[in-house]
Amino acid sequence: MSDVEQSRRVVLTPFAAHARYFEDLSVRMPDNSFAVRPGVIGTVYFVGGSKPEGRRGLLACFDRFDELFGEHLISGKDEDLAKFSKKTAKGVEKIRKAIRDTPEFMEVSVMRSSAPNPTTAPEYHIGTLTGRASPEDYVAPTGYKVAKGEEKELSYLKFSVPMELVTRQEGQEQYEQFIRFVCEQLNVRYGYGGLSAVTAYNYHNWQAQEWAIAERFSGIEIDCCAHLGDREYDPLSYEGEAPNGMTALYGYLHPGAKVARWGFIKGVNWYTLLGDLFVERLGGDAALRKALDREDIGIERINHCVLVRAGPFPRLGAPEEGLPEPYVFVNKVLRVLRNPKPDGLHFYDPHLPNADSKHARSWQARFDLPDARPIPEPPKVVPPRPGKMRNSVPGGSPCPEAGWWYTHAMQNSLRHFKQGEVMPAIEGSKWGATFWIWDGNRNDGD
16 A cells, blocks of 8 residues: 555544444443453553562552542452452452562462453453562572572553543543553563453453454454463573573573573554563664654653553554554564564464464564565574663662663662672662663673
């Protein structure tokens, strides 16, 4: 399609898209309830969810969501295997206590919802599944070590509001203010926000419907199984032979080590949140801003991530719209961060079409132009100059690599740490949780 043809495409505002396609984006049940309904989601994967600073940030996110939308939240659960049920004020406090007091070696799996039961899609929802920290020092028979307190996996937070909310300017502002608040509170590795087909709590039953909706509307995010994706965004490297002969294991990309997981992004939507790892792969903040320098593209650095907004409002990508052009533009720059061979985005189901690995690959490439080059395969060995691939480190954790580090939580914080030295947490900082960031310029000999 030529630029002229693309410019003539219809652009549906959220109000117009909601009015025209609400039923097409929904699964209405015989009792007039909804098992699937259109919403605007925010999904973030973050570091430090097992740590006190991360838990405090997580609790702040739940409390802020309650301030904004608490009048709608009537149900939820306070642990992973708990029954989805109605929640009184006492039940809400139990959820808050689970976030605040669960030991760091145990996961936190809680949620709050506006749905009256697990078979109804919520209008408002917030939930989390945190990572865990090692409860003790561990030395494997083959020699690799896991230090006490070392975090085992990323955490994730997901929230949704009804599509109808962003048909009004004040509602869109509420959504955007909250996603910014999340980035202020948590050390975001990666995330995204935009229109989605929000399913009921029993999401396993609605994968095929979510896939059918996403096939038709390119702006719809496939996300009912978002909790399965944390490893995709979390790099890992090792020495020796995997899986039974590893002599060293690193929760980051250690120079000269073998790559177990490179770390990728899922793709782009209205909002794409890029943590330091991915921003540095693109050449840093300045290079990213230059590549996306266009009036309708918003770029904002908050704490440990950069928020990229593709256009002034979320786009549905309805058939008469074609691919949302701002999404295509942002994708041209960010696509190199995707996995060239992604896994499926749904649980396997041999009887119904869904986002299996074949469909996931085509869906994640939906914003690619016809002449787009293949996404390069990641290296098998971490390059010898990995300064642009180091993760930020939560305060209170041992330094993974000797060198110069700084934190936004304190002015004039640049200092040199020895490997294994505990990197302090700064209490009472306006930035919230403390995370130490590698200063690559110093590493280059400046």
